[in-house]
Amino acid sequence: MGYAAFAERMGQVNDILNAKSILGWDARTMMPPGGAETRAKQLATLSVLARDHLVADETRSLLDKAEAEVSGLPADSVERTICAQTREAIDYHLRIPADLVRRRAETGSIGQDIWARARADDDFMSFAPVLEETVSLNREMAEHIGYSAHPYDALMHRFEPGETVASLKTLFATLREGMLPLLRAIAEKEGPRFDFLQRPFPKDQQLAFGLKMAERVGYDLNRGRLDTTVHPFEVSFTRNDVRITTRVVEDWMPACLFGSLHEAGHALYEQYCDPAFTRTPLATDLVGLYAVGGVSFGAHESQSRLFENHVGRSREFWELNFAEAQATFPDQLSDIDAETFWRAVNRVAPGFIRVEADELTYDFHIMLRVDIEAALIDGSLKVADLPEAWNAKIKEYLGLDVPNNRLGVLQDVHWSSGQIGTFCNYTIGNVMAGQLFEVATKDAAVAEGMASANYVPLREWMTEHVHRHGRRYSRNQLLEKATGRALDPAPYIAHLTAKYSEIYGI
Amino acid sequence: MGYAAFAERMGQVNDILNAKSILGWDARTMMPPGGAETRAKQLATLSVLARDHLVADETRSLLDKAEAEVSGLPADSVERTICAQTREAIDYHLRIPADLVRRRAETGSIGQDIWARARADDDFMSFAPVLEETVSLNREMAEHIGYSAHPYDALMHRFEPGETVASLKTLFATLREGMLPLLRAIAEKEGPRFDFLQRPFPKDQQLAFGLKMAERVGYDLNRGRLDTTVHPFEVSFTRNDVRITTRVVEDWMPACLFGSLHEAGHALYEQYCDPAFTRTPLATDLVGLYAVGGVSFGAHESQSRLFENHVGRSREFWELNFAEAQATFPDQLSDIDAETFWRAVNRVAPGFIRVEADELTYDFHIMLRVDIEAALIDGSLKVADLPEAWNAKIKEYLGLDVPNNRLGVLQDVHWSSGQIGTFCNYTIGNVMAGQLFEVATKDAAVAEGMASANYVPLREWMTEHVHRHGRRYSRNQLLEKATGRALDPAPYIAHLTAKYSEIYGI
Known part of the structure; x- marks a missing residue:
C-alpha cells in the first residue's frame, strides 16, 4: 500500500x-x-x-x-x-534555489530574442551580455548542484550523468587521433558524385518514403505519427504515443529520409521500453523534468545514430532497399544504382554548420563546443574572446576560415535558451552506436536480418539490451551489460575508417 | 500585490x-x-x-x-x-466529497463501454444498471450542491447557471405552442428539392469552402485552425488559440459547411473575449473546471446557432454567397440557383436522431430529454420505464414510431459518461440567438453589412454585447444589457414562423 x-x-x-x-x-x-x-x-x-x-x-x-x-x-x-x-x-x-531557476528561465526567454536578432545582424557583441549572464547563472547552478573536479561536470549531469571534463578529454583525444588522419586523407581525394540528390523530389513521395523506411526499421505507427517541422525531433507521451517529425527539402532528398530514420531510432527507444515502467520514474527524467524513457541524452542519440548511420547509410541497406527508392522516385533515380546512391549519401564535406554536418565531421563540431563551454564555465575563456577561440578550432579541425559569426559562434540556439552542458551527448551517442552495433551484429539472427532487409532482429536485440531497461541502469551499466565494457570509441573509429577508406579509396 | x-x-x-x-x-x-x-x-x-x-x-x-x-x-x-x-x-x-467525484468518474468510464455495447446490440436492459447508478450518483451530487425547488436545478447549475425546472417548464410550453402548429402545417406540405446536396462533393473542396465561410463570418486563422473529426467541436486554449473541427460527408454537402459555420460561431465567442481577461476566472469556468470564455453553455450555443442558422441558413446569405459555392463546386451546383439552395438547406424532416435534426425539430429532441432527465432525478420516472416514456414523446412531438432503442433512448453518449443536466443549453442557445439577432440587425451598420456580405459589423456587435464580456456577467445580465430583457422566446418563434411559412407556403 x-x-x-x-x-x-x-x-x-x-x-x-x-x-x-x-x-x-x-x-x-x-x-x-x-x-x-x-x-x-x-x-x-x-x-x-x-x-x-x-x-x-x-x-x-x-x-x-x-x-x-x-x-x-x-x-x-x-x-x-x-x-x-x-x-x-x-x-x-x-x-537549487527557486529564485535561481526563475532567473535562469527569464534570462533564457529574453536571450532567445536577443540571440535571434544578433544572429540576423551578425552582431556577436549584442549577444555577449546575455551570454555572460547565462554563463554566470550556470556557474551558480553548478555550485548548487555540486561536483568534485570541474563545475562543468555538474552541468552535464542533467544530460549525461557521470560524464566529466576529464573523461571527455580522454575520449576526444582518442577520437581525434583516429578521425583527423581520415579527414586529412579524404581532403586529398575526389568525392563521390551526389548531383542526383539535388534533383526535385516531390514532398509527398519524400514523406511517404521516409515513413516507409522508419516503419521498416521498426517504428510502430499504431503508437506514433510523422509530421514535418523546421527542425526534426522525436518526443514521447509514454511508450504508447511516440511521435517523430522530419523536414522536407525538395532538392535535397537525404534531409527527409535520414531525418525520418534518425528520429525513428529515437522513437524505438521509447516505444520498446518495458510496459511495466510506464508512468514510473524509470520512464521519467526526474532531474531534467522530462518524460523520457532513455537513460541519457547520449544513450538516446546512440539509437538515432545507429538507425540513421549504421543501418541507413550502410551499403547493405541500399543493396536491399534501393529498388524501392527507385520505384518511389522513378524520374529522379532510374539512372542511378545502389552503389552510387550509397556513396553519395556518405559524402564528406567539411562545413561551418553543425546541423548540416556529415557523419565524419559532426564530432568535431561537438568537441569544439564542449571544450569552449567548459572553458567558459571555469573562466579560462572570456565571452569576449569566444569568436576567436571558435574560429581557431574550426580552422584547426576542418581547415575552414569562418567568414562571420552567423556561420560561427552564433549558429546554435542552445546558449540563448540558458542551457550549457548539452552538447557532449551527440558524440557519446555516435561512440555508443558504434559499440552497440558491433556487438549486435555478431548475433547470428541480427546478421542474417541485416542481410535480408529484415530489421526486426536488430530492433529486438536493441530492445533486449537497451530499450526495455528505460532508466533503470546508468548508461555505463547498460553498456557493460550489453557489450561487456564501458564506453569504448574503438568500434566507432573502426566503422568510420572502414567505410570511408572504401568510399574514398584510402 | x-x-x-x-x-x-x-x-x-x-x-x-x-x-x-x-x-x-x-x-x-x-x-x-x-x-x-x-x-x-x-x-x-x-x-x-x-x-x-x-x-x-x-x-x-x-x-x-x-x-x-x-x-x-x-x-x-x-x-x-x-x-x-x-x-x-x-x-x-x-x-462535493472527493470520493463522490471519483465514483462518478469511475462509473462514467465504465459506462461508456457498456453503453457502446448496449447500443450496438440494441439492448437497453444491459445499460439500465449503470444508468441507475448514474442517476443515483447525480442525485447525490445534487444534494451536495444544493437547490431550492428541484434537484435537477443543482445539476444544471454547472452548465446553465440560474436555469431551473420551473423556468424551463414555462419556456418549453411557449416554444411548443409556437412551434408545434408550424410543424403540423409543414407535415401537410411538400418539401423543397434537396437531391443535389447528395451529389458527390470532393472532400478537399468541402473543407476549403467551409473554412472560407468560417473566415467570412470572422473566424481568425492566425488564432485558429480547422481539422476534421467524427463529431465537430470547438475548443479554446485562451483567446489566442481557438480551434474548430468539422466533418465531411461526400454525398451530404451541408454537414461540412454548416458544421464549420456552427463551430466558427462558437470560436468567435472565444476569439473576441476581452484580452484583459486572458488567464483570469473571467475566461475560466471554475465550477465546471473548463477553460472557456463563454458565460454558459446556452450563451455559447447562441453564437454557434446564430452564425449557423440566422446567418448561414438565411436567404440573404445565399443570394450573396451562392456564386462562390458554385465556383467551388461547378460540377455539383451549376444547374442550381441561390433560391433553390437556400430552400434545400432549410428542409424540415422529423427524424429519430438528435444530432441529425433540422432547425425546427431540434428543440423537440431537447425538450424530451430535459423532461426525462428531471423526472429520473426526482424519481417520478424509473429507468426501466425510460424507453416507453421516450418513445411516447417522439410520437407526440414528431409523429414517429421509434423502431428500436438504438434510434431512441440509446442514441446519446451523455448519460454513459455520467453527465446529467447538460441538454437544455441547446434550446436556450436557439432562443438566445433569435433574441440577439433580432436586436443586432436593428443596428444600421449590421443590417447594411448583412445586405452586402460584410459580416464584420455583426461580429463586432456580438463582440461589443456578448463576446468581450467573457464570464463577467450572468447570462441574463448579458441578455438584459444587450437586448433590454431576460430570455425571451418570441423573436426565435417569429424567426422560425417567418422562414418556414415562406419556404412551405403556409
Whole structure:
C-alpha cells in the first residue's frame, strides 16, 4: 500500500511532464501563430507544477513509507531503484534555489530574442551580455548542484550523468587521433558524385518514403505519427504515443529520409521500453523534468545514430532497399544504382554548420563546443574572446576560415535558451552506436536480418539490451551489460575508417 | 500585490485547464490509437490538479488578501467579480466529497463501454444498471450542491447557471405552442428539392469552402485552425488559440459547411473575449473546471446557432454567397440557383436522431430529454420505464414510431459518461440567438453589412454585447444589457414562423 500510493504519485508527475511534452509538440507542429505567448505561460506553469509535485511534502512522506515497505528487496530491484532515483532527484531540486531557476528561465526567454536578432545582424557583441549572464547563472547552478573536479561536470549531469571534463578529454583525444588522419586523407581525394540528390523530389513521395523506411526499421505507427517541422525531433507521451517529425527539402532528398530514420531510432527507444515502467520514474527524467524513457541524452542519440548511420547509410541497406527508392522516385533515380546512391549519401564535406554536418565531421563540431563551454564555465575563456577561440578550432579541425559569426559562434540556439552542458551527448551517442552495433551484429539472427532487409532482429536485440531497461541502469551499466565494457570509441573509429577508406579509396 | 499574486495563481489554474483542453483536442484529432489509455490518465491527473490547485490553502489565503485589497472597489468591478466567482467556485468544490467525484468518474468510464455495447446490440436492459447508478450518483451530487425547488436545478447549475425546472417548464410550453402548429402545417406540405446536396462533393473542396465561410463570418486563422473529426467541436486554449473541427460527408454537402459555420460561431465567442481577461476566472469556468470564455453553455450555443442558422441558413446569405459555392463546386451546383439552395438547406424532416435534426425539430429532441432527465432525478420516472416514456414523446412531438432503442433512448453518449443536466443549453442557445439577432440587425451598420456580405459589423456587435464580456456577467445580465430583457422566446418563434411559412407556403 505504501509503495503503491507512492507509485501513483510518481505517475502523476509523469502525467504532468507528458502533458508538457504534448503542449510542446503541439506548439511546434499544430499551433496557430497567435498562440505562442499564452502557450509559453502554460508550459512554464506545468514545469513549476511538476517540480513542486515532485518535491512536495506529500511525495516525500509517501517516499518514506515506500522505502520502508521495500527495504527487504534487493538493492537493484525495480522498486528500490525507483525509490533511490526519486530521492536523488528530490535532493537535486531542493539544492537549487527557486529564485535561481526563475532567473535562469527569464534570462533564457529574453536571450532567445536577443540571440535571434544578433544572429540576423551578425552582431556577436549584442549577444555577449546575455551570454555572460547565462554563463554566470550556470556557474551558480553548478555550485548548487555540486561536483568534485570541474563545475562543468555538474552541468552535464542533467544530460549525461557521470560524464566529466576529464573523461571527455580522454575520449576526444582518442577520437581525434583516429578521425583527423581520415579527414586529412579524404581532403586529398575526389568525392563521390551526389548531383542526383539535388534533383526535385516531390514532398509527398519524400514523406511517404521516409515513413516507409522508419516503419521498416521498426517504428510502430499504431503508437506514433510523422509530421514535418523546421527542425526534426522525436518526443514521447509514454511508450504508447511516440511521435517523430522530419523536414522536407525538395532538392535535397537525404534531409527527409535520414531525418525520418534518425528520429525513428529515437522513437524505438521509447516505444520498446518495458510496459511495466510506464508512468514510473524509470520512464521519467526526474532531474531534467522530462518524460523520457532513455537513460541519457547520449544513450538516446546512440539509437538515432545507429538507425540513421549504421543501418541507413550502410551499403547493405541500399543493396536491399534501393529498388524501392527507385520505384518511389522513378524520374529522379532510374539512372542511378545502389552503389552510387550509397556513396553519395556518405559524402564528406567539411562545413561551418553543425546541423548540416556529415557523419565524419559532426564530432568535431561537438568537441569544439564542449571544450569552449567548459572553458567558459571555469573562466579560462572570456565571452569576449569566444569568436576567436571558435574560429581557431574550426580552422584547426576542418581547415575552414569562418567568414562571420552567423556561420560561427552564433549558429546554435542552445546558449540563448540558458542551457550549457548539452552538447557532449551527440558524440557519446555516435561512440555508443558504434559499440552497440558491433556487438549486435555478431548475433547470428541480427546478421542474417541485416542481410535480408529484415530489421526486426536488430530492433529486438536493441530492445533486449537497451530499450526495455528505460532508466533503470546508468548508461555505463547498460553498456557493460550489453557489450561487456564501458564506453569504448574503438568500434566507432573502426566503422568510420572502414567505410570511408572504401568510399574514398584510402 | 495581494491581488496580483492571487491573479497569477488563478492564471495557473487557467493554464492547467487549457493544458487539459489541448490534451483533449489532440486525443480527438492527432493521437495515434495506441495512446488512448495513458492519455486518459494524463487527463484525469490534470483534472485533479486543477481542482486541487483551485481549492488549495494557498489559493484561499491569496484570495483572502486579494479580497481585502480590492474591498474598496465597486461590487461589480472586474476584480471583485473575479474574487466573488472564485470564492463561489471554491465553496462549490468543497461541498462535493472527493470520493463522490471519483465514483462518478469511475462509473462514467465504465459506462461508456457498456453503453457502446448496449447500443450496438440494441439492448437497453444491459445499460439500465449503470444508468441507475448514474442517476443515483447525480442525485447525490445534487444534494451536495444544493437547490431550492428541484434537484435537477443543482445539476444544471454547472452548465446553465440560474436555469431551473420551473423556468424551463414555462419556456418549453411557449416554444411548443409556437412551434408545434408550424410543424403540423409543414407535415401537410411538400418539401423543397434537396437531391443535389447528395451529389458527390470532393472532400478537399468541402473543407476549403467551409473554412472560407468560417473566415467570412470572422473566424481568425492566425488564432485558429480547422481539422476534421467524427463529431465537430470547438475548443479554446485562451483567446489566442481557438480551434474548430468539422466533418465531411461526400454525398451530404451541408454537414461540412454548416458544421464549420456552427463551430466558427462558437470560436468567435472565444476569439473576441476581452484580452484583459486572458488567464483570469473571467475566461475560466471554475465550477465546471473548463477553460472557456463563454458565460454558459446556452450563451455559447447562441453564437454557434446564430452564425449557423440566422446567418448561414438565411436567404440573404445565399443570394450573396451562392456564386462562390458554385465556383467551388461547378460540377455539383451549376444547374442550381441561390433560391433553390437556400430552400434545400432549410428542409424540415422529423427524424429519430438528435444530432441529425433540422432547425425546427431540434428543440423537440431537447425538450424530451430535459423532461426525462428531471423526472429520473426526482424519481417520478424509473429507468426501466425510460424507453416507453421516450418513445411516447417522439410520437407526440414528431409523429414517429421509434423502431428500436438504438434510434431512441440509446442514441446519446451523455448519460454513459455520467453527465446529467447538460441538454437544455441547446434550446436556450436557439432562443438566445433569435433574441440577439433580432436586436443586432436593428443596428444600421449590421443590417447594411448583412445586405452586402460584410459580416464584420455583426461580429463586432456580438463582440461589443456578448463576446468581450467573457464570464463577467450572468447570462441574463448579458441578455438584459444587450437586448433590454431576460430570455425571451418570441423573436426565435417569429424567426422560425417567418422562414418556414415562406419556404412551405403556409
